Amino acid sequence: MKLLLFISNAFINTMGITQPSPRAANRAAWFIFIMLSTVLAVVATIAFLAIRWASHR
Numbered sequence: 542m543k544l545l546l547f548i549s550n551a552f553i554n555t556m557g558i559t560q561p562s563p564r565a566a567n568r569a570a571w572f573i574f575i576m577l578s579t580v581l582a583v584v585a586t587i588a589f590l591a592i593r594w595a596s597h598r
Contacts, residue, residue, distance in 0.1 A: 545570035
């Protein structure tokens with residue numbers, strides 16, 4: 542969880558967003574985690590399908 546909070550705080554500080562309350566910071570950390578997981582899953586799926594398609598040709 543500390544890694545998620547670190548990543549969300551880095552994002553918040555980089556973008557110059559006002560520091561959220563602890564509860565909002567936890568929600569932001571989970572939201573960022575879900576979005577990163579989704580992006581990684583999509584990239585992995587596309588890579589898998591591309592390799593599979595290329596090996597069958």
